[in-house]
Amino acid sequence: MKHIHVFAVLAVTTLSLGGSILSSASEEGYDNTAVLDGKLPPAYRDWTLITVAHEEGNLNDIRAVLGNDIAVKAYRDGTLPFPDGAVIARVAWAYVPSEENNKAFGHAQSFVAGAPTHIQFMVKNSREYATTGGWGYTQFQQGKPSKLDVAACFSCHLPVKNRDFVFARYSP
Template structure:
């Protein structure tokens, strides 16, 4: 259950299932899938290999983006990070264009939407973060918040957030 959770782009598999409609909540901590989350700012992209095998976009609400852009940790209460994932599919046309297969794209959605929600008081036992997962067409169950937190504990120095804000082009290199 968590975006960025069980591997905010990192790895992991803390799974809590719920409806994918904006406003749906996870019963364990009343975490709602925010309306408009797909319009949030991109934090980073990630390629998850192994048994998970997906391509991820990590998005953040305004509070998360402001802190991450400045490298300010811990993130403030109210920060929310979302992880979207898709299959990692070969782009068939790339072999025609380049004479070999080399391009891959996001395919079908995978592993629902995962969220990390910062509230240092409410989620004190898990480093200040609540975790949730929303899967289409499935009823929700309670995620093991401590299992999600255990995976994220390896990045305690970054407030339990796997991904960093993706760097932009160096100043002066923009066309």
């Protein structure tokens, strides 16, 4: 996950991912590779929730990991490596206290999602992205692609090579 941190704090290098032919059964007429050409998958926000997390520090966000049909099926079936066509999205929002909720609870304890920060995608194509573990990485801010140090992404994900380079675990 260091790429997230790196992105947040340091300058980033230019995103240079070639196009690829990669399709998903989950979104008719949409080629998932397009996400690496800077096009948000039209239905990504309806993808199934994989898990949630909170990052403190410079990120200071609360986040959800979503998966397209191929990714979620692989998670639930325990399929590793993930099949080509799997796409995992990490959506994040500012981590903010909720005065409204705290009032309802009777004391300060509630933190909710504020403004969106950025969205990152991992797209599986074992042939196209062979040099980065079979995954292409990309990032969007305010609906537009934003630069990402893909080599840093890959190097950070190396410790979870035994889970096909994916940190997020499925939460039932």
